[in-house]
Amino acid sequence: MLIRNIIYYFKEAFASILRNGWMSFASIAVVAVTLFIFGSFFLLNTNVQYVTDDIKEQVEIIAYVQNDLTAAETEQLRLQLIQLDKVKEVKYVSKEEALERLREQLGDLVAGYEEEGRNPLDDSFEVRTTIPEDIPEVAAVIETLPGIRRVDYGTDVVKKLFNFIAAVKWVGLAFMIGLAFTAMFLIANTIKLTVNARAKEIMIMKWVGATEWFIRWPFVIEGIILGSLGSLLPALGLTYLYNEAVTWAQINLYFLPLVNPDIILAPLVKLLLLIGATIGGLGSLFSMRRFLKV
Amino acid sequence: MIEIQHVNMVYPNGVGALKDINLTIEQGEFVFIVGTSGAGKSTLIRLIGREFLPAGGRIRVFGRDITKLRRREVSMFRRNIGVVFQDFRLLDNRTVFENVAFAMQVVGAKPREVRRRVPEALEMVGLTGKAKLKPLELSGGEQQRVCLARAIINQPSLIIADEPTGNLDPKTSLGIMDLLKNINIRGTTILMATHDREIVDRMKQRVIMLENGRIVRDEQRGVYSQDAH
Ligand SMILES: Nc1ncnc2c1ncn2[C@@H]1O[C@H](COP(=O)(O)OP(=O)(O)OP(=O)(O)O)[C@@H](O)[C@H]1O
Ligand SMILES: [Mg+2]
Numbered sequence: 001m002l003i004r005n006i007i008y009y010f011k012e013a014f015a016s017i018l019r020n021g022w023m024s025f026a027s028i029a030v031v032a033v034t035l036f037i038f039g040s041f042f043l044l045n046t047n048v049q050y051v052t053d054d055i056k057e058q059v060e061i062i063a064y065v066q067n068d069l070t071a072a073e074t075e076q077l078r079l080q081l082i083q084l085d086k087v088k089e090v091k092y093v094s095k096e097e098a099l100e101r102l103r104e105q106l107g108d109l110v111a112g113y114e115e116e117g118r119n120p121l122d123d124s125f126e127v128r129t130t131i132p133e134d135i136p137e138v139a140a141v142i143e144t145l146p147g148i149r150r151v152d153y154g155t156d157v158v159k160k161l162f163n164f165i166a167a168v169k170w171v172g173l174a175f176m177i178g179l180a181f182t183a184m185f186l187i188a189n190t191i192k193l194t195v196n197a198r199a200k201e202i203m204i205m206k207w208v209g210a211t212e213w214f215i216r217w218p219f220v221i222e223g224i225i226l227g228s229l230g231s232l233l234p235a236l237g238l239t240y241l242y243n244e245a246v247t248w249a250q251i252n253l254y255f256l257p258l259v260n261p262d263i264i265l266a267p268l269v270k271l272l273l274l275i276g277a278t279i280g281g282l283g284s285l286f287s288m289r290r291f292l293k294v
Numbered sequence: 295m296i297e298i299q300h301v302n303m304v305y306p307n308g309v310g311a312l313k314d315i316n317l318t319i320e321q322g323e324f325v326f327i328v329g330t331s332g333a334g335k336s337t338l339i340r341l342i343g344r345e346f347l348p349a350g351g352r353i354r355v356f357g358r359d360i361t362k363l364r365r366r367e368v369s370m371f372r373r374n375i376g377v378v379f380q381d382f383r384l385l386d387n388r389t390v391f392e393n394v395a396f397a398m399q400v401v402g403a404k405p406r407e408v409r410r411r412v413p414e415a416l417e418m419v420g421l422t423g424k425a426k427l428k429p430l431e432l433s434g435g436e437q438q439r440v441c442l443a444r445a446i447i448n449q450p451s452l453i454i455a456d457e458p459t460g461n462l463d464p465k466t467s468l469g470i471m472d473l474l475k476n477i478n479i480r481g482t483t484i485l486m487a488t489h490d491r492e493i494v495d496r497m498k499q500r501v502i503m504l505e506n507g508r509i510v511r512d513e514q515r516g517v518y519s520q521d522a523h
């Protein structure tokens with residue numbers, strides 16, 4: 001490809017953007033709005049994922065041991081637990097350790113017990129499963145084992161939480177897919193409008209002897225520029241808003257872990273630019289196809 | 295240079311515009327195609343420009359059967375001919391200068407060349423002052439001359455022109471004809487459809503007359519109508 005052709009293509013693309021001012025503006029706006037919504041969902045979904053992973057990490061089964069077991073029997077039980085299906089990790093917590101933990105959490109409230117040698121707690125096992133969703137099932141099995149007095153995993157709360165997380169995920173996914181279709185439809189239509197307006201222009205270029213790629217390149221570059229410009233706005237907007245949101249959450253919702261902006265924003269911006277440029281370039285390529293067959 | 299054998303043209307709506315056309319045009323000739331409105335002049339010109347394909351027959355230009363060109367070859371073929379369209383076909387959102395320059399950019403001309411030659415061509419057709427205007431800001435005759443400037447800018451060896459003087463006053467018409475004649479003298483083949491009797495009679499060139507889609511007369515150094523003999 002001749003260098004001067006490349007220069008010509010870019011000049012043409014920019015000239016065309018200016019010439020078709022309103023259409024260019026409309027294309028940029030459509031890309032910007034859809035990518036803004038897309039980006040918001042991306043941030044939301046990533047954070048939901050992050051929070052749920054965090055919560056899931058903390059879910060475990062606490063299996064309390066009957067307090068008349070010998071050390072050997074307890075060890076036996078531990079081996080039994082670790083060999084269960086779907087179990088990832090089993091940790092023995094003696095009642096002394098349990099009391100120690102409690103004291104760390106509650107401080108002086110439990111001070112008296114130790115000195116008086118009274119410990120109302122039981123020895124227990126903390127059991128984690130490979131997949132957090134398996135916890136209710138595994139807990140039911142553990143409950144039937146001899147030597148286990150009681151099993152605790154926040155039964156209802158955990159079940160509801162898992163259902164809720166699953167629902168959020170599916171709804172989010174449905175939204176993303178719906179959005180992708182809407183965006184594609186809107187962008188295809190906008191570009192079709194611009195190309196329709198230029199069907200005559202394309203024909204004339206062919207009559208004068210322009211090859212198809214000579215006609216195509218400026219349009220494709222124009223699409224890429226419009227798409228990239230369209231993605232720039234949501235990229236900047238979301239970067240600003242997300243930073244604000246995280247700062248705000250750190251003060252007002254300190255218990256809620258949000259993904260660090262430094263980690264998530266760079267990929268987001270790259271993703272938006274990539275999608276914008278691709279949609280723009282492919283959009284013009286596809287919507288001008290039928291006009292080229294003159 | 296142009297060889298047409300048994301060409302028929304039927305438009306998609308069933309109108310038969312040309313019937314059994316046979317015609318040979320040599321390099322360097324200046325040929326008028328005349329006839330009443332609807333006789334088929336434009337159809338013949340457009341067939342030679344490979345705007346559409348004939349219903350039957352063979353059209354050879356530059357020794358190649360242009361009915362058998364592939365899409366890319368059509369582009370290459372059109373670069374080698376200059377076409378003046380009856381309906382101008384200018385790019386409305388580009389200036390006069392840009393319209394003419396486009397034909398040069400298409401063939402990959404250097405920007406320096408474009409800047410040098412486009413004003414020359416505009417001067418030849420008498421549009422020097424109008425370079426920065428858009429086609430819709432021009433009169434019909436001026437648009438026609440832009441189209442002519444675009445047709446000659448790449449110095450093609452064949453120019454086909456559909457009524458290039460159709461919208462011009464007699465004086466401007468004569469200027470355009472002088473221009474075409476000069477180009478012709480330097481070896482360019484020119485094929486021109488017209489119903490401008492005065493011009494045809496004055497130029498004393500080959501005249502091909504169409505009537506209802508048929509060639510009814512073909513004479514060297516001819517005039518517009520037979521009774522003028
Ligand atoms: N696009 C078209 N579709 C259908 N019929 C057409 C089309 N163009 C021309 N015709 C018909 O073909 C015939 C020849 O038309 P053409 O345009 O070649 O005539 P012409 O000699 O150039 O006339 P004019 O001097 O008015 O330009 C006419 O009967 C016309 O109605
Ligand atoms: Mg005509």
